Amino acid sequence: MRNEPNITPAQVSEHGLTASEYKTILNVLEREPNLTELGIFSVMWSEHCSYKSSKFWLKTLPTEAPWVICGPGENAGVVDIGDGKAAIFKMESHNHPSFIEPYQGAATGVGGILRDVFTMGARPIANMNALRFGAPEDAKTRHLLAGVVAGVGGYGNCVGVPTVGGEVNFDASYNGNILVNAMTVGLADVDKIFYSAAAGIGNPVVYVGSKTGRDGIHGATMASAEFDDATEEKRPTVQVGDPFTEKLLIEACLELMATDAIVAIQDMGAAGLTCSSVEMADKGGVGFDLDIDKVPQRETGMTSYEVMLSESQERMLMVLRPGSEGTARAIFDKWQLDFAVVGQVTDTGRFVGRKDGAVVFDIPVRPLVDESPEYERPWVKTPPPAPLPPVAAPMDHMAALQNMLSCPDLSSRRWVWEQYDNSVMADTVRKPGGDAAIVRIHGSNRGLAITTDCTPRYCLADPHQGGAQAVAEAWRNLTAVGARPLAITDCLNFGNPERPETMGQLVGCIQGVGEACAALDFPVVSGNVSLYNETHGQAILPTPAIGGIGVLDDLDRHADLALRRNDDILILLGETRGHLGQSIYLRQLLQRQDGPPPTVDLLTERRNGDFVRGLIATGQVDTCHDLSDGGLLVAAAEMAMAGDMGMDLNGPDDPGFWFGEDQGRYVLAVPARVAEVILRQAEQQQVPALGIGRTGGEALTLNAGVPISLAELRRSHEAWLPDYMANS
C-alpha cells in the first residue's frame, strides 16, 4: 500500500461521513484508510447509494406476485408480461443535479435510467418523467422548467426512445429543490435477462463506453445533503451527458447480449466505477482486482481517487466468459466505443485497485456493503388534519371550471410534451395527454400501458392516505385505458430524514404505498429514494412518485378519454360524496389548503376498477377517463377537448359534486343502448353509477345554463403555459 498522509477529521466530515461511521471503517479495515479508500467508503455509504435512512422501511413494501421475475435490488424490476416477454422498468431521481444545472441534470437523469434498463437486456421502449417545480412566480422557475424540459427531450429524442408522458406540477415548496424523476420501460425476452452478480474466478472484468473524466466526482455525496448558499459551487459535481454515445452503447450492448459472452453486467451510475464493481463483486460473493491504468481516461494525470469516484456518463462494466473478449471487442470497435479489460474476478473477497504497479486500495467487499450504516431514525406521526369547515360556493361552476383549467397545475402540458419525441419507434398507440400512455409490444397486437402519479398536497396533509392515493391513482389510470395493472416503481422524494417530522412523512407514505400495493396486487419491483430535498430548512412536499405499468392483451380493445360519438350517454362510476378537502377547487378558488385529503377505500377502488376494465375488455366501452385533480367537471371538460365534441351535463348544484376529488371514480361515454346495460350491470355489482349527461355539439353546458364553447375552454386550457414561458 502506498504511503499517504493521515486522514484528518475535516476530511472525514467533507466526505459526508459521521465520526461513528468513520470508526466502523477503521474496524472494517483494521487500519486507517487512505484518501481513495475514504472516498470509496463515502460514496458507498452515502444516503444515495446505501439507503441508510430508508432501508428499514423499504423492507416492509410488498414486492412479490406470480408475474414478478425480479423485484428490488437489481438495476431495475422485471415482470412477466406473457408471450415470452418481460417488461423491465424503473424510475429514478436526478433532483439535486437538475437544480444546479437543469439541462445536463435532467439529460443525465434520463441517460442513467435508460442504462439501468438496457443493462438487464431490455431494449428501452418508452420514457416517462415526473417533474416538480417551484411556484411560477419564483424567479428561477421559468429557467429551471425550460432547461429540464430541453434536457429530457435532448437526451431521449437523440437516443430514439419515445417520451410518452409524465407529470409537471408547481408548488412553492420546490423553489429550492426541484424534482426530476425519470422512468424507462424496456422490453426483453424472459429467457434473456442479464443480472449483475459477478462469477467465475479469473474471468475478465471489462469496461466499455465513454472514457472516464473528472466530471461528477462526488455526485452521490452531493445528492445526499441539503442545499445552502454555496449550492452554485457544486456545479462541477454535475455530469455531462452524450446521448449519441448512449445510443451506440445500447446497440452495442444488445448486440453483445445476443451472444453468450456476458456473465454479468452493470451500468456505472452513481458512484461510477466504485459502486458498479462493489455491487457486482458483492452479489457474486467474489473479489475484484482492478488495474486503474487500464481504465480509458479522457484526461491525463487523473488520480486513483478521481478515476474511482468519477461519474462520467455512458459507461458499463461487464464480466465476460473467458475467451469471448475478441467477439466482444469487435462489436464495440464496430460501434466506435472504448473497450478495455480492466481487471479480473478473484476469490479473495477483496476489492483491490492497482496503479503504476502499487496497490492503491484494498477493501474487503462484504463489509463495505453489509457494514454500511442503517438508521432507524426517530420519527413522529404526522398529526391528522382538522376536519374541513363548510365551503361556500364562490362563483358560478362554469366560471370556476375555466379558472381551474387555466391554473398552473391543470393547464395543458402541450408546451412540454411537444418538445419530446413521442412517436419514434413507431409503436406509440396513445400519446401524452391521456390517463396512461400506451406503447405496442413490437411485432404484436399487445401493449404496455404506463403512467406516473402522485398528489403531494395529499401526502403533506396525510402521508398515509397520500401514499395509498398515489398507488391507487396509478392503478386507476392504467385501468382507465383497459390495461391489467402489473407492478410499480417508486421514487420517494423527501426532505431531511434527520428531522423526525420529515421521517414521519416518509414512514407514513411508505405505509400507505405498501397498503395499496397489497390490496391491489400491484407490487413494488424497483425504486429509488431521494432525501435531503431541503434548502435552508425548507423541505419539499412529501412526494412519493409512483410509476406503474400494465398490460393490454388486445390493442383492439382499449379506451381513451376523447369523446368520439354524438349522443353518447355520460356515466359517472364510483361514489361521489363531494370531498373538497385538499382539492384544487379549494386552493384555486378559495386560496385554502385545508381539510383531510380524500380517503382511498382500496376494496372499492378494486371493485370499481375491475368493473371498468371488464367493460373495456368486452368491447362495451372505448371512451373512459379517471377522475383526479379538479374532479368531475374538469374530467368532463378534458374529454370534450380531447374529442373536439361538446356535452350537456346535469347534476346537483353543489361544488362538491362537480369539483370534489373523491377517489375510485371514472367517467364513461357510451351509446344509449350500451348505457342501459352498463347501468344494470353496475347495480348488480354494487358499483355506484349515474347518468350525468349526453355528448354532442360544440360547447359544454351545465344544467341548461350558459354554454361555454370548446374553443373558449381550449383557450383557457392551452394558454397558460406557453404564455408563462414566453413572458421571460
Place this chain on the structure above:
Amino acid sequence: MKASVIVFPGSNCDRDIQVALRNSIGGPVHMVWHGDSEMAKTDLIVLPGGFSYGDYLRCGAMSARSPIMREVVARAESGVAVLGICNGFQVLLEAGLLPGALLSNAGLKFVCRDVHIRVENSQTPFTNGYERGQVLRIPVAHHDGQYFAAPGTLAELHQRDQIAFRYCGKSAGADNPQFSPPFNPNGSIDDIAGIFNDRKTVLGLMPHPERAADPLHGGTDGCGLLDSLVAALS
C-alpha cells in the same frame, strides 16, 4: 422491388422505416451499414431519421461524408430513387443531392406533433398514389427542420415543380378556426415540408411517413408514399 435502408451511427428511425416498407413491399428490406462502401443492386435507397453522429458539427454533415454516401450519390446520379426522411433529408442536403438548407426551427425548440401537409406534385414515383392538393396528416419530430433556400433556388423549385409537400391547415381550404398551433411547425420558407430533385428521383421531407403507416398510429396517410414507390419501382 428491392429497398435498402442506410444505418448511420445514431440513426434511430431505421427500424421504423424498415417495418413500414416491409409491410408495403410484402418482402424483406435490406439494411446497409454506413461504413460499407458497396451496396447490392437496389431500386430504392432510404436515409432514415435520427441523430446521426449526434447532430454534432451540423445535422447530417458527418453522415454525408461517410463511405457509403459516395455510393449513394453515384446511384442517385444513375437514377436510383433516394428517399431521405428528417435527418435523412438533412443528409441529402449536405451531400448536395438536393438544394437549400435546413435551419433550427423558428421556435428554437424541438417540435413533435401531427401536422397537415398538402401534396404539391403527384406525378412522381414517390407521390403517384396521392392526388395533387390532397391533405395528409403525418407527425414531425425535429429540432432543425426550417427549410431555407435563396430566392433564385426557390424560384427554380417552384418553376420545375420540385416542391413535394407544403404544411397547411386541416382542410385543403382554410385553417381550422378552433385553437390550433400555427400549421407551419418550424418556420420553413413557403411552408415547404419536402422537395424533389429536378428529375423527381430524390425526395427529402421532414415529416415521418413511417409513423403514420398503421391504424394504431392513429392514421395511415404515410402509406401512400411507400405504396407509390412500390407501384412505380416494382
